[in-house]
Amino acid sequence: MRSKAFCFLAILAVSLASTANAATYNVDFNNGSSAQIAPTFGDNSEANLSYRGLVALTTDPGWGDIATYGQLTHWTTGYGDLGGAAWNSSSLSRGEIRIDAVAPGQSVTLNSFQLGGRSTNQWDASFYIFDGSWNLLASDETLITPIGGHLTMLPDVASLDGTLILQWGEMHGAWG
Numbered sequence: 001m002r003s004k005a006f007c008f009l010a011i012l013a014v015s016l017a018s019t020a021n022a023a024t025y026n027v028d029f030n031n032g033s034s035a036q037i038a039p040t041f042g043d044n045s046e047a048n049l050s051y052r053g054l055v056a057l058t059t060d061p062g063w064g065d066i067a068t069y070g071q072l073t074h075w076t077t078g079y080g081d082l083g084g085a086a087w088n089s090s091s092l093s094r095g096e097i098r099i100d101a102v103a104p105g106q107s108v109t110l111n112s113f114q115l116g117g118r119s120t121n122q123w124d125a126s127f128y129i130f131d132g133s134w135n136l137l138a139s140d141e142t143l144i145t146p147i148g149g150h151l152t153m154l155p156d157v158a159s160l161d162g163t164l165i166l167q168w169g170e171m172h173g174a175w176g
Contacts, residue, residue: 030084053088094169101162117145132163
């Protein structure tokens with residue numbers, strides 16, 4: 001049986017490149033503390049990350065630049081086979097992670113990420129990836145997370161404007 005989902009992100013593999021060099025790094029949530037994710041979590045000398053939960057109270061807000069938002073939280077263990085994850089604890093919600101290159105002229109590439117499945121249910125899931133101007137770079141609304149496992153997504157998508165925004169969550173039509 002499929003039902004409404006809060007999809008969980010486990011690991012981001014991100015590359016930043018300029019004309020001179022490229023750096024690849026992973027952001028993982030395995031060492032979370034079951035608390036709100038700090039605004040500086042995952043930041044390094046090449047990129048700043050920010051986190052928000054997109055909240056809709058009664059209607060589907062769609063995807064993209066959504067004005068109503070809260071915070072993401074660490075999920076420490078036991079979500080499928082993931083050691084830790086980022087999730088939006090608000091009901092009827094989606095998660096968002098934004099990656100901004102520190103230096104001008106850098107591109108940001110999202111190589112991979114994971115979406116977790118609960119131990120008792122399959123979950124309908126979607127993701128959307130945007131650049132800093134909210135141009136759609138990649139999406140999938142047909143995902144079903146496995147019971148007790150996870151999906152590894154390999155979008156390998158680049159944003160040339162130095163900003164990449166990943167949103168994930170429930171399928172359309174899941175709003176009450």
